[in-house]
Amino acid sequence: MVLTAVLASLLLVSFADAAIQNAMLRGRPSLPKIPIPERTLTSPNGAALPPITTVYYFDQLIDHNNPSLGTFQQRYWMDWDFYEAGGPIVLMTPGEADADGYQGYLTNDTITGMIAQQQHGAAVLIEHRFFGYSNPYENLTSQSLELLTIQQAIDDLVYFVETADLPMPGGDNVKPDTTPWILVGGSYSGALTSWTMVNKPDVFYAGYASSGVVEVITDYYGYFTPIRAYMPQNCSSDVQAVIAYLDQIYAVNNTAAIQSLKDAFGLGDLLHIDDFASALQYNLFDWQSLQPFTGPGSMFFEFCDALEVKNGVSAPATGWGLETAIYAWGSFWNTTYYAYVCGDLDAETCLGTYDTTQSYWSDISINNAGRSWFWMVCNQVGYYQVGPPEGQPAIVSRILQPNYEERQCANMFPQKFYSPPAPSASEVDFMYEGWNVKVNKLFFANGLRDPWREATVSADGLYKLNTTTQPIYEGGGFHCSDLIAESGIVDETIRTVQMAGLEYMRTWLAEY
Numbered sequence: 001m002v003l004t005a006v007l008a009s010l011l012l013v014s015f016a017d018a019a020i021q022n023a024m025l026r027g028r029p030s031l032p033k034i035p036i037p038e039r040t041l042t043s044p045n046g047a048a049l050p051p052i053t054t055v056y057y058f059d060q061l062i063d064h065n066n067p068s069l070g071t072f073q074q075r076y077w078m079d080w081d082f083y084e085a086g087g088p089i090v091l092m093t094p095g096e097a098d099a100d101g102y103q104g105y106l107t108n109d110t111i112t113g114m115i116a117q118q119q120h121g122a123a124v125l126i127e128h129r130f131f132g133y134s135n136p137y138e139n140l141t142s143q144s145l146e147l148l149t150i151q152q153a154i155d156d157l158v159y160f161v162e163t164a165d166l167p168m169p170g171g172d173n174v175k176p177d178t179t180p181w182i183l184v185g186g187s188y189s190g191a192l193t194s195w196t197m198v199n200k201p202d203v204f205y206a207g208y209a210s211s212g213v214v215e216v217i218t219d220y221y222g223y224f225t226p227i228r229a230y231m232p233q234n235c236s237s238d239v240q241a242v243i244a245y246l247d248q249i250y251a252v253n254n255t256a257a258i259q260s261l262k263d264a265f266g267l268g269d270l271l272h273i274d275d276f277a278s279a280l281q282y283n284l285f286d287w288q289s290l291q292p293f294t295g296p297g298s299m300f301f302e303f304c305d306a307l308e309v310k311n312g313v314s315a316p317a318t319g320w321g322l323e324t325a326i327y328a329w330g331s332f333w334n335t336t337y338y339a340y341v342c343g344d345l346d347a348e349t350c351l352g353t354y355d356t357t358q359s360y361w362s363d364i365s366i367n368n369a370g371r372s373w374f375w376m377v378c379n380q381v382g383y384y385q386v387g388p389p390e391g392q393p394a395i396v397s398r399i400l401q402p403n404y405e406e407r408q409c410a411n412m413f414p415q416k417f418y419s420p421p422a423p424s425a426s427e428v429d430f431m432y433e434g435w436n437v438k439v440n441k442l443f444f445a446n447g448l449r450d451p452w453r454e455a456t457v458s459a460d461g462l463y464k465l466n467t468t469t470q471p472i473y474e475g476g477g478f479h480c481s482d483l484i485a486e487s488g489i490v491d492e493t494i495r496t497v498q499m500a501g502l503e504y505m506r507t508w509l510a511e512y
């Protein structure tokens, strides 16, 4: 399981980076990274190919509504080792991240490359505007970010398909009038796959959307529903007990009890109760890093072990109860988790969100995925991961409501927002059809244990129609698990999803 080890270390690196950022960026619906294989590539006729880390640049329009503004350089990567003339082009964007490091998605370690291999196609990985080094302007001011919208991102994909001369032999002759293009995405980019096919029919011949969060939801408490359901039940019970206690002492303004609870976590210096509630949520966000091939040492399971295993004995499904849970969860923060999240920073600097003088809010340098994504969150997509309504079991505090994050939108983009804004979610759902999507030849793949599932077409209670033109498959996976070949090797239900996706591609392309 070399992959597992490498993946675990990649995740640790990304956590260390995130340490100084705050909670809203932790649960970003991002694609899992996979290692970039080092094998040398050859085309089917034996010619040596450039390494998949070779960067290519496309002259992309700065503003699709105003082409006279000119172009910027959009980065992309390619692998044509399976390509034969007439084959499809499989295009994917990792979405809201620096795309450098995602080149593994060009290979048959992922569904993108598996489709390319099966269909003798070429794979292209393209960076999303305002992420990594694909920036219309060289800063991330509110003014520049006005050009970061879902529609501009869709138009980028379309303009690329219709205009790009790809660096491979014959690559200037693969426009969609002669060549089938397949759009693949996962998470936000999975949603973008669906939104693009809705908004610009007839550009992409077919699509594959993994964990596609097609329905934009502002008050996205559903994020925690699959976590609560599939985490160890004793751990879930004890987390619920602590959260219920927090919400109760908050409701009656028992400041002394609140202070001792914060002290138990070593977070006594944290000034604001909602920042404390948000810190507790971090342990749940760790769920999103899980994959079927993740080993038992992952942070989420360390957390539950710390809560539930005492002297080698683990608690029954009802947990150990409130007092023990506070003590065990608190000690876990104090001994292990605080350093993991905050390093040497003090609690308020690391976890506080009220000090608007922190450089974090005003840093406008490029390649800051947190800032660019937060722009999209504040303006269009929300997906605020908050406490559930009264009456539903809660593993995160109901103190956390969309206004917790909306306030931070105004901190980060004061030029844009004079007061905490609500995202234009209903407009997005109307424009790009959200759960109502109905397009031809789009394959949806989802995972039962994915915290983003409630925003996908496999949301509980949705009963979205599952047809041969728009099939929906669900395996036992986590977030975007089916994109990764390894998931199908260790989990048969995910293998079934992947095989179905490949089979649909075969059938659909045969009709081209």
Ligand SMILES: *[C@@H]1O[C@H](CO)[C@@H](O)[C@H](O)[C@H]1NC(C)=O
Pocket: 108, 109, 114, 117, 485
């Ligand atoms: C990827 O392709 C190689 C041959 O190029 C093959 O040996 C390997 O089994 C393929 N992997 C998957 C997951 O299909």
Ligand SMILES: *[C@@H]1O[C@H](CO)[C@@H](O)[C@H](O)[C@H]1NC(C)=O
Pocket: 137, 138, 139, 141, 144
């Ligand atoms: C940001 O970039 C724009 C476009 O290049 C430029 O006009 C503006 O002055 C820059 N702003 C800052 C604060 O650097």
Ligand SMILES: *[C@@H]1O[C@H](CO)[C@@H](O)[C@H](O)[C@H]1NC(C)=O
Pocket: 232, 233, 234, 235, 301, 304, 305, 308, 309, 314, 315, 316, 317
């Ligand atoms: C209790 O928690 C431990 C540690 O996370 C886990 O291994 C075990 O399966 C859980 N048992 C129950 C009944 O929830």
Ligand SMILES: *[C@@H]1O[C@H](CO)[C@@H](O)[C@H](O)[C@H]1NC(C)=O
Pocket: 253, 255
């Ligand atoms: C909560 O209690 C503190 C101290 O006991 C007091 O200063 C504060 O005004 C109270 N807040 C509310 C909302 O009642």
Ligand SMILES: *[C@@H]1O[C@H](CO)[C@@H](O)[C@H](O)[C@H]1NC(C)=O
Pocket: 263, 264, 265, 266, 330, 331, 334, 335
């Ligand atoms: C947290 O750890 C520090 C340093 O190890 C220790 O002084 C403190 O008492 C601990 N607090 C709690 C609540 O365990």
Ligand SMILES: *[C@@H]1O[C@H](CO)[C@@H](O)[C@H](O)[C@H]1NC(C)=O
Pocket: 466, 467, 471, 472, 473, 474
């Ligand atoms: C959708 O239909 C196919 C074909 O009948 C079936 O194999 C698949 O499991 C269905 N998907 C879901 C989520 O039920």
